[in-house]
Every structure is written in C-alpha cells, then in structure tokens.
Amino acid sequence: MTATPAGGVGARPEPPHVLFERPLPRAAYARPADHVARALLGAFVTVRDGAGVVRAARIVETEAYLGEEDAACHAHRGRTRRTETMYGPPGTAYAYLIYGLHTMLNVVTAEAGEPHAVLIRAVEPLGFEARTHGPGLTARALGVERTDDGADLTTGRVRIAAGPRPARIVRGPRIGVDYAGSWAEAPLRFGVAGSERLSRRFPT
DNA sequence: ACGCGGATGCTA
DNA sequence: AGCATCCGCGTG
Secondary structure, eight states, X not given: OOSSOSSSTTSOOOOHHHHHTSBOOGGGGSSOHXXXXXXXXXXXXXXXXXXXXXXXXXXXXXXXXXXXTOTTSGXXXXXXXXXXXXXXXXXXXXXXXXXXXEEEEEEEESSTTSOEEEEEEEEEEESSOOOOSXXXXXXXXXXXXXXXXXXXXXXXXEEEEOOOOOSOEEEEOOSSOGGGGGGGGSOOEEEETTOTTOSSOOOO
16 A cells, blocks of 8 residues: 555645556445544545446535434435435445436445445546536536436446645535425535535635 | 436537 | 436325
8 A cells, every 4th residue: 555645735636547456445434424424525426337447536515414313314214215215225326317317326325224325526527528517417527327326336337536635625406306394404415625626616 | 108308518 | 506307205
C-alpha cells in the first residue's frame, strides 16, 4: 500500500483501473446513510464497461435517505418490489428510473433490513469529458443503468474506491422532496465546497 | 385495470 | 414555469 493519495490537489489520481481494484470494504457502508453520504465525498466511483474499460469520477455531491422513518425515502411506505433492494446488505447498488427518463445511482447503507441509501448527485469526471452536475447526468455519464440495480459494489462492475477527503464540506436540504413534510428541510444533502459540478447552490 | 406523480433536466 | 416520458404503487 503506497502512501501516495489517490488524487487531490498536487497529486495525480491513480488510473481508473487501479482504483477499480481497490473497492471500499462492505464495512464502509454499514453505517447510517447520513454518515456514509458525508464519507463518500471525495471518493471515486468506478464503472467497468463491456470492453473492460474503467471510467472513474470523484464524488462531489450526495444525499442521504434514512429508512422507513424518512418521509422522503422510497422505503417510507415499507417493503415493495422497487424498494426491496434497499433492504439488502450494505454496499449494494440501488438504481431506478425516475420521470420516465433518468436513472439514479444510489448505494445501500446501514445494516441489512434497514433501508438506508445514499444518492450520488454529482461527480467530477477523471480523464473524460461529460456533464455530471446532477444525478441523472451522473448516472448517464458513468454508464450506470437500471440493470445495475442490486449489484454488489464490492465485487461488481460498479464500485467505489477511497479518495482524499475534501477540505470543506457544505450541507443543506435535499432536492425535489418538498412533499416530505418536515423531512424536506432536514440537511441531508452534502457537497464538496467549491466544486463546479454541484447540481445546485447550497444555502449560504 | 387505472390513474397519478415523481430523489430530473432542458427549454422559455 | 412547463414539459418529456414511463414505471411503481395505491386504489377500485
């Protein structure tokens, strides 16, 4: 294990295929979603395509969904066909289609049976050009599709590797969950301060 | 069966 | 502010 950080200011990030071979252990996901959402900022999402080419991007914006209690969480109404994935083990991908056209990439967190998830809302592409300033754009840029739903993030074609911790993190209410009553205002959206890819400005 | 609306993004 | 576009989920 080298002491060189996998990215960050003044450091050259490891190539995507190297990051791909260093997935976070399952234990990294076995915590409440708000903890994981914060910890994933600065980490690298890696996706291997059919040809074996790996694409990597730095996570700069996330949102936490805190299980059945959380009125904004899909699992608020309990276990259904769609939310079944969220009840799986931590470190599972939760991918679904929204508004008929956008795929959302989430990671299941907390212990199995507790439907917590972290939505990857924005990333900074490493070594390729793409618009990634929102969850739909991010999944598209990475090549994540609904068929990735339920995949294991520690062994599958979609993985996350540790990255340098951001210097400063900002937080605020989640986007698009105004229907969730008091949960709509909960500061469960996290961002890397100053990133150009944030999907929206954070409250000052 | 049927109808509604959503963890978005683009255009006006 | 409005719309595309489709599937999951609640209701009948």
